[in-house]
Amino acid sequence: MGGPRAEHGAPPAAEPEAAGEPLAAADPADAPAADPEWLARVAADTGIPKRALSAYASAALTLASEQPGCRLGWNMLAGIGSVESDHGRINGSRLLPSGQTTPRIIGVPLDGTRFIETPDTDGGAIDGDPEWDRAVGPMQFIPQTWEMFGRDGNGDGRVEIDQIDDAALSAAALLCDPGLDLTIGEHWIAALDGYNPSAAYNNDVADAAERYAQYG
Structure with missing residues (x-):
């Protein structure tokens, strides 16, 4: 499949008094927040929980400010969240x-049975497994990658x-780390390979991201 044919950029940011709601209500870090009307519409249209879509x-929006050349679309993150954990709703x-x-989302042990063998790197501190690493959280980071990003x-x-x-911003940082323009198909694929080097995974995320791109 490659990458989405239409990679949308950052969603519209909220104005200080957008829709009658102060921007300060967004979060304590004063991180960029999407327009409330956009969130409500896209959440309703896509079925993505508003709490996940907001993240x-x-x-x-944060990466658009920090690394504008990356041109990361919200829908790429949503595609990953969909495939990895159904936006935090899996199981x-x-x-x-x-x-x-x-409850916490913790993947299977990476013992080589189904996925690449990855011996423990965190003493079980993050994933609870002192023998093998496991992917954890709504964006399914393995401990060693989480430590980096x-x-x-x-x-x-x-x-x-x-x-x-935290998980969504960390995923964005990982995807933009190579410094590539993600609206270019081969760059999109390369960035996603850094997240999970599987063609099937790439296709699944691309399908979801492309579907979400229709909604803004």
């Missing part, structure tokens, strides 16, 4: 208003793999 949009989990996932997306002073704002 994807904020992360895209009965859900997103709390705080953005935390409950984990960021505080909601400004609470903590970097939490199970919190959707």
